[in-house]
Amino acid sequence: MVKKQIADFGVQQALRMLRTNPDKAIPRLLDGMDLIARGSMPSQRRTVRATLEDKNSNVYGLLQRGLTEVDPDFFDHLVKTFAIDVSFDGWAKQEAMRKELGCNIPWAILLDPTSACNLHCTGCWAADYGNRLNLSYDDIESIVKQGIELGVHFFIYTGGEPLIRKADIIRLCEAHPDCAFLSFTNGTLVDQEFCNEVKRVKNFVPAFSVEGDRESTDARRGEGVYDKVVAAMKLMHENGLPFGVSCCYTSENFESVSSDAYVDQLIDWGALFVWYFHYMPVGSDANTHLMVTPDQREVMYHTIRRWRVEKPIFPMDFQNDGQFVQGCVAGGRRYLHINAAGDADPCVFIHFSDSNIHEKSLLECLQSPLFMAYHDGQPFNDNHLRPCPMLENPEKLREMIERTGAKSSNLEGEETVEELCSRCDRYAEHWVETADRLWEANHAHADFTH
Ligand code: SF4
Incomplete structure (x- = not known):
């Protein structure tokens, strides 16, 4: 102390x-x-x-x-929480727990406070399963407390639209000043009152979804949504509050979101980080044509690395940055995902589960057969540009799900592991050549152990 x-x-x-x-x-x-x-x-x-x-x-x-x-008090508090509680103190405790308990212990927990959303974006499951499922305040509080016991001080809200629950979100921030909370959000529910509350608690940071220009955003999300997100970022910035952007890149928006003009615009709006996610063909209405080509993914690989040198923003690429975290981070190795029904998924993109937080403790979820299969199987590939047991190594996910008997936790509608993985087989095969070339040229001989 x-x-x-x-x-x-x-x-x-x-x-x-x-x-x-x-x-x-x-x-x-x-x-x-x-x-x-x-x-x-x-x-x-x-x-x-x-x-x-x-x-x-x-x-x-x-x-x-x-x-x-950024507001100086907010900045100081957040840096302190993130550096000391979330990272160094938290990490040391997680390491000790990993050794003691023999299972994965996460650095962050992703959870869906609600499956509901106030928008109806094309292709988003939240529009389909609507307002039915919520984690109660007590459920989330229990996950946070159990997480802290294991050394976890970083919680990330996904959904649904988490800010539908903004009163509970602020209450949780207030109850846990030694934790940092991040939320993915469509941004349409941010107003001055919410900014005042965020400024008061000092441990909440939103990541706004911005996946293209006004025309493509409104076509997918509804008329006027683009302007609302931009207005939300402007309001946050005027209030001296930090925020970032999340961006799912597809074969269709790739040109626009990999351009310098796009990232310069984000910096101009005040975003401090941008988190790129590769389109994943999850769910029965997934469109495999939206998956990026090997050439597009390679451009993204080089662009993000160049931006890290040239642009005053922190860009991350969830699928191309495996070198920094030694491959797949799911299954509790660095994070897990808990959906609005309480199912513990190994990954936010892999909706299979053998545990529910309404029936098991967080630790029991981490020690379940599926999470232990992740623990024992990671890394799934020595080439960390091919980290995923679904996207780049679909045979691994097939094997783990069959062996552990985990069930579909896809709230939009059940799908079999075969249906999911068969959408990835061709992609995995096509990516090998590029991934192996990039890995051999840039990373294969680097020492990641120190
Ligand atoms: S399961 Fe795949 S998408 Fe999820 S963290 Fe691992 S590598 Fe990334």
């Missing part, structure tokens, strides 16, 4: 100094982080140090943006 107070104080001091004398503060902050980390997350710390010490790096630029664009 005393150690934590000292660490809190040190980070607080360094953050204060950052505003007046960044050149002196950055090395101090980094040394302090090393001390707090006590050896954990070494490769991540090395990357942060290298980029923060380079004044031309995008992280340095991003830090400047955080310091000037």
